[in-house]
Amino acid sequence: MSRVISLRDLQEMVRTGQDVKNLPADAIITPSARDYLHELESNAPRTPAPVPTGAPKAAAPAAAPSNDKLTPPTKVLNSKSPKAELEAFFNSPYAHNLKEQICEMGRRLWQRAYVDGNGGNMAIRVGEDIAICTPTLVSKGSLKPEDMCLVDFQGNQLFGTKKRTSEILMHLQIMQKQPKAIATCHCHPPYSTGFAVAGIVPPTCMIPEYEVFASVAIAPYRTPGTPEMGQLVAELVDKHNTILMANHGVVTWSHNGIEEAYWRMEIIEAYCRTLLVTAQLGKIPNTFTPTQLNDLLKIKQSLGYVDPRYGMKECELCDNAEWRPGVACAVEPKAEAVVGYDADAEAAVKAITEQILAKLKT
Ligand SMILES: [Zn+2]
Numbered sequence: 001m002s003r004v005i006s007l008r009d010l011q012e013m014v015r016t017g018q019d020v021k022n023l024p025a026d027a028i029i030t031p032s033a034r035d036y037l038h039e040l041e042s043n044a045p046r047t048p049a050p051v052p053t054g055a056p057k058a059a060a061p062a063a064a065p066s067n068d069k070l071t072p073p074t075k076v077l078n079s080k081s082p083k084a085e086l087e088a089f090f091n092s093p094y095a096h097n098l099k100e101q102i103c104e105m106g107r108r109l110w111q112r113a114y115v116d117g118n119g120g121n122m123a124i125r126v127g128e129d130i131a132i133c134t135p136t137l138v139s140k141g142s143l144k145p146e147d148m149c150l151v152d153f154q155g156n157q158l159f160g161t162k163k164r165t166s167e168i169l170m171h172l173q174i175m176q177k178q179p180k181a182i183a184t185c186h187c188h189p190p191y192s193t194g195f196a197v198a199g200i201v202p203p204t205c206m207i208p209e210y211e212v213f214a215s216v217a218i219a220p221y222r223t224p225g226t227p228e229m230g231q232l233v234a235e236l237v238d239k240h241n242t243i244l245m246a247n248h249g250v251v252t253w254s255h256n257g258i259e260e261a262y263w264r265m266e267i268i269e270a271y272c273r274t275l276l277v278t279a280q281l282g283k284i285p286n287t288f289t290p291t292q293l294n295d296l297l298k299i300k301q302s303l304g305y306v307d308p309r310y311g312m313k314e315c316e317l318c319d320n321a322e323w324r325p326g327v328a329c330a331v332e333p334k335a336e337a338v339v340g341y342d343a344d345a346e347a348a349v350k351a352i353t354e355q356i357l358a359k360l361k362t
Contacts, residue, residue, distance in 0.1 A: 006072045007033045014040070025304075026179060034256050035070055070097065077127035079152035089126070090150045090159045098124050098132055098258075099145035105262040106134065109187050110141030114265055119249070120187035123171035124258055129153040131172060135162030140187070166225040173230035174253050178237040180304075181253035185261035188249035191272035192265075196244035202272055205287040205318040210271040211296040214242040214252075214264055215307045221246040239308040242268050255304060290314035 005027045013020050020037060023029070029037070073089050089095055102122050109115045120140045123133040134140070135147045149160030153172045157164050171184040195202055201218050204211060217240040222229035233243050233251060242252045242264050252264035278285050288296070294314065300307055309317055 005029045005033050006076070007036050007070060008072070008074060009033065010036050010040075029182070029255070033072070070094065077130060079127075079129050079156075079158065081127070086130070086150065086158055090132075095126065095132065096145055098126065099148040101258050102132070102134060102148060103143040103145060105185065105258050106140035106143040108262060109185075109265070110139060112189070112266070112269075114187040114189040114269065115140045116188055120185075121165035121167050121171065122185045122258060122261070123151075123168065123175070123183070125175050125182045126150075130158065131168075131175065133168050133171060134165050135160065136165045138162065169225065169227055170230035170233055170251060173227075173234040174237050174251070177234035178253060180255040180306075181237065182255060183258040183261045184251060184253045185258065185265060186245075186249060186251040187265060189265060189269040189272075191276065192244060192250050192268045193248070194276075195272050196249065197247050199246060201244065202268070202275055203318075205293055206278070206285055207271055207274065208296055209267050211288075211293065212300045212303070213267050213305065214271070215240045215305065216242045216244060216268065217308075218244040218246060221248060224248060237306075239306050241306055287318060290317055293317050 005023055010020055010033050020040060072094050073092070077086060077089055102124065105122060106115075106120070109120055114120065118137045118139055121134045123131045125131050130150060130152055133149050133151055134143060135149055138147055147160075147162050149162060149164035150158045151164050151168055151172070152158060153176055155164070155168050155172060167186060170186065174184050175181050192202075196218060199218065201216055202210075217236040219229075219232040219236060222232060229245070233245065236243050237253060241254070242250065244250055250265060250268060252261045252268075254260035254264065291314070294317070297307060297309060297317075301310055
């Protein structure tokens with residue numbers, strides 16, 4: 001099991017002069033610890049960076065945040081923890097802050113029309129096998145912290161007055177399959193859902209943000225809320241952080257927090273929208289060269305984001321075979337047969353003509 005790094009762990013590392021850059025690669029970093037890392041980074045001497053950084057590059061001594069909203073529980077809880085401890089945690093300022101983050105992301109989802117009716121749901125891992133999640137039958141535009149639920153990884157509700165989302169199993173299956181996933185976000189943004197309905201994984205190699213922040217795959221359709229649905233999605237999350245759910249919507253996960261999971265929604269939705277505009281302009285889109293894409297993948301890897309293309313040969317990097325109108329990137333397009341032209345027939349005509357000419361000469 002991956003080690004969970006809390007704010008307290010980081011503060012102890014800084015206090016004892018350890019380098020916070022030396023965290024285990026598969027460590028689960030709690031949201032408040034992540035905030036603290038960002039704080040350390042922003043207090044460090046500025047160095048030019050080509051893209052926003054999601055991981056600390058330099059650590060410098062910094063005062064511990066005074067805001068106790070960001071102080072996580074001293075010990076990592078699980079579903080077997082005493083009920084009183086779980087309840088105290090669920091009602092703590094720390095948990096309240098996470099609930100508020102979910103409400104804020106819910107408002108953004110609703111304002112951007114990425115959700116419809118009571119659709120969409122989110123979850124944040126808060127212990128070994130427990131998560132805070134959104135309730136069912138509430139618009140994401142009007143979520144309140146007191147609406148949130150605490151569930152175990154089997155989907156059993158531990159606390160919260162409203163019933164947990166019916167799609168929670170998928171979020172929990174993602175977290176179980178991908179230890180780095182601390183936050184998950186699911187919604188129905190129209191452009192990317194359009195690709196999911198058509199069964200097309202968006203072609204790559206056109207926009208840097210998409211290449212760096214998203215790794216997209218498509219999961220087959222199953223009835224929402226069933227274990228089969230969650231399982232098909234979970235099978236993809238070792239190398240993808242943005243899953244198109246066929247005939248349904250999109251789900252994303254993040255190792256940094258719920259806001260980053262939400263950002264992935266903005267990124268894939270803007271990308272799919274841009275692709276449709278590009279497709280209407282009547283030209284084959286220009287795409288990155290393999291070297292340009294490799295540079296983006298190096299940045300992606302340094303940020304700790306998953307991607308199935310790491311280590312691939314350059315010629316395999318851009319696979320846009322399913323995209324219409326035929327994006328060709330790094331791979332030479334096959335010569336199209338000219339309509340009405342039959343090479344065999346022409347060869348036969350030529351041979352007969354030559355025979356007739358030869359006979360005429362004799
Ligand atoms: Zn849904």
